[in-house]
Amino acid sequence: MCVTMCACGLVWCTCALLATLLASFGLIMVPGIEQAAARLVFTHLSGRPLSIAGNVITARHFTYCLGDYLGCVKDEAARDMVNLFTWETGIGEFVPFSPSQLMNGDGVLPLHFSHAAYREVAYDLLAGRPPDMMVFSNKTSLPAGVMPDFEPDILLNLDTGSEEHTNRRKLLADMLPALAKDRSSGDEHFRVPTGVEASAAVISGxxxxxxxxxxFDTVGYNLFDWLFEVNVENELAELFEYDGILAPIVLGIPAMSFQGRRMAEIRMTAFDKVTHSRVGKAFMRAADDRGMDGEKRLSEMVWIAMFAGYGGTGNLAFETIKRILTDPAKYTALFRSDPEAFMLEAARLHPPVAGMNPMAYRKDTHHNLATV
Incomplete structure (x- = not known):
């Protein structure tokens, strides 16, 4: 009898606890309550408790936004930063919903969210980059195939202003015609790949x-054409598959070995095409002439093109079209009046990457957050 009563009591307490947790999580779905909860969390907690509670807040954003990270979650997080730390301060704390970050650190990161604060850190030569991070994933936990095939250290891991960083960037600028500063306007020929219809009726339906x-098909087709002068129309489905695997990894979601192998297969197909192109051959020759390994540098560039190029530009274009579809008449007129200004504003509102990788400062920065 006693055992039965104890078991029933344990079940009842467990159910009551779960119901309380679910009810509390449901309450922070309300924007006003969530903002109050975020203020309590970031004001009174630190270290591991802040990391755990902050992950609950971030999990709320993912739930509230139905998983739309770029179109909604980042906006929710930004609203918290502004309410907590103000635009004038411009620097706050952010807890990414990243299992990799939790396993390899406390998970609480400084966030430079205002334009002034972001520019200050982006141009600071002492704002180093940790060699073991790929955005929110620790590279030590990534399976083979996720990072470039011949060398895992990429530009995201090199300190701004370092000799190697400067040399690699200069190679890209010098040898990729699409990145040339003196290219003539209109040199690029925009094309729509087979199977993609651009009519308003098709888009709206x-x-x-x-x-x-x-x-993404349209972005990928033109991106590889402009960068490397190669046609990837037959590989567009694989490029889309690749981005679908990589996107969660960027946010710190663990990857499986078979996913890494599949990424390597897809990337090698693109790399093989690029190595046989006129641009690819010239790129490798120039790298070799500068004392670099041409194959490694081209492999890195293909990785960058598939991550920041295909994924970043693709998501920016997609989020921009989603914004246009909320009021087609209004936004179409704005776009046609000044396409460049429109896209700059779209990039400000919906930055797919925002140029950020976790930082490893080469100086003491505790004073930055002590004042917020």
């Missing part, structure tokens, strides 16, 4: 998933 694929 497409599902978000279908629309995203059309946008």
């Amino acid at each position: 497409a599902t978000m998933g279908g629309l995203k694929r059309k946008v």
Whole structure:
């Protein structure tokens, strides 16, 4: 009898606890309550407690936004930063929903969210980059195939202003015609790949998933054409698959070995095409002439093109079209009046990457957060 009563009591307490947790999580779905909860968390907690509670807040954002990280979660997090730390301060704390970050650190990162604060840190030569991070994933926990095939250290891991960083950037600028400062306007010929229709009726009638694929196919087709003068029309499905695997990894979600192998297969297909192109051959020759390993540097560039180029530009284009579709008449007129200004504003509102990788400062910065 006693055992039965104890078991029933344990079950009842467990259910009551779960119900309380679910009810509390449900309450922070309300924006006003969430903002109050975030203020309590970031004001009174630190270290591991802040990391745990901050992950609950970030999990709330993912739930509230139905997983739309670029189109909604980042906006929710930004709203918290502004309310907590103000635009004038411009520097706050952020807890990414990253299992990799939790396993390899406390998970609480400084966030430079205002334009002035971001520019200050982005141009600071003492703002180093940790060699073991790929955005929110620790590279030591990544399976083979996720990072470039011949060398895992990429530009994201090199300190701004270091000799190696400068040399690699100069190689890209010198040898990729699409990045040339003196290129003539209109040199690029924009093309729509087979199977993608650009009519207003097709766009407005497409599902978000279908629309995203059309946008990414168009971006990928033109990106590889402009950068390397190669045609990847037959590889567009694989490029989309690749980005679908990589996107969660960037946010710190663990990857499986088979996913790493698949990424390597897809990337090697693109790399093989690029190595046989006129641009690819010239790129490797120039790298060799400068004392670099041409194959490694081209492999890195293909990795960058598939991550920041295909994924970053694709998501920016997709989020911009989503914004246009909320009021087509208004936003179409704005775009046509000044396309460059429109896209700069779209990039400000929906930055797919925002140029940030976790930092490893070469100086003491505790005073930055002590004043917020």
